[in-house]
Amino acid sequence: MTTERYELIFQQAGPGEDPSGDDIVVVHRTSATGPGGHPVYCDDTGIVRAEISDSGEVRMLASGGQQALRRPTATHVLG
Template identity: 65%
Template sequence: MRVHDQYELVFGSGAGPGADAPEDVVEVRRTERTGPGGHPVYADESGIVLAEISDRGEVRMLASGGHQDPAPTVRARPL
């Protein structure tokens, strides 16, 4: 998988509690920053949702402020 400039982050999908709930989707764009793993950091328009996405599509959510609890399951879909 290659690095893309824009992704959709998909929250709330998969098995387990809330699996029947609709997906929450947030569009993010590549920033000039890199995350702790050395991969590009992506942000939504507000700058609140931050994610490091590897070239294999692995997502690591990053805190943009205090008292945040990252979602356990997030998928990245390239746009």
């Protein structure tokens, strides 16, 4: 069974700080596969793209030029 949606959390707060400012992005599975052969997930805008393995390893993928990719600090399965 393949996961259809993930929540990617990009930490903005430092250790011990309020995490309410963290960026949370929901991504859904697409029909594409990434360079590692795992499903590609993207947000509704198509800007945030990530290849996510069955074991939850995340590889961020560029959706355009000049994009600075950051790895999420946490990933949660949504369904």
